[in-house]
Amino acid sequence: METTYDVKVYKILTYKGARKNTYIHEERDLKGRAEGETRTAPGHPALTRILRQHIEDEQLKPGDLLFQGETGGILAGSVIRLAWRSARKAVLPPHVFESPTGKRVYDNRHTRLTKWLNDGIPPAQVAEWAGNSVPVLLATYARCVDGQLPDLKKRLEAAGDLPELPDAG
Numbered sequence: 001m002e003t004t005y006d007v008k009v010y011k012i013l014t015y016k017g018a019r020k021n022t023y024i025h026e027e028r029d030l031k032g033r034a035e036g037e038t039r040t041a042p043g044h045p046a047l048t049r050i051l052r053q054h055i056e057d058e059q060l061k062p063g064d065l066l067f068q069g070e071t072g073g074i075l076a077g078s079v080i081r082l083a084w085r086s087a088r089k090a091v092l093p094p095h096v097f098e099s100p101t102g103k104r105v106y107d108n109r110h111t112r113l114t115k116w117l118n119d120g121i122p123p124a125q126v127a128e129w130a131g132n133s134v135p136v137l138l139a140t141y142a143r144c145v146d147g148q149l150p151d152l153k154k155r156l157e158a159a160g161d162l163p164e165l166p167d168a169g
Contacts, residue, residue: 041129080105113137114144120151 043051051066060066069075084105089097102108109130116126127137 039129039131110141113141117141117145118147120148 054060054066058064065072065074067075069079088102092102102111113126113130116129117123123134123137127134130137132140
């Protein structure tokens with residue numbers, strides 16, 4: 001069931017490093033899915049509203065590039081990196097900006113998947129949204145799950161003890 005804040009993923013655009021600081025664009029269908037098949041994942045409500053407004057304003061169709069370069073093609077990686085660096089600098093305290101946190105745009109994927117797992121969303125659901133298998137997801141993110149132990153202990157305690165045995169006397 002889709003909600004107002006679902007985001008459909010049509011194709012993936014990757015940058016493969018041919019050599020240091022040189023990138024080759026590769027557009028491909030989603031892994032493990034038929035050609036043209038999509039994947040739906042939840043988006044943050046505020047961001048989803050912004051993206052949907054952008055799609056409406058630009059009259060984009062399914063499969064169009066969400067953000068385009070000057071000539072309508074793929075944005076240059078240098079443009080994306082510069083915009084990302086400027087955005088990070090504008091909103092992060094200096095010590096966080098200088099740290100590796102969110103240094104690359106792709107780091108957002110890791111942050112989102114880790115947050116979903118830490119929020120207790122079942123790994124099978126997170127894997128589906130991410131386009132991963134559960135084993136791949138857990139091999140990468142299981143060590144990042146943190147903060148659930150107190151809640152898990154409460155749930156175990158709420159289950160109660162074994163019933164008392166009747167006196168044999």
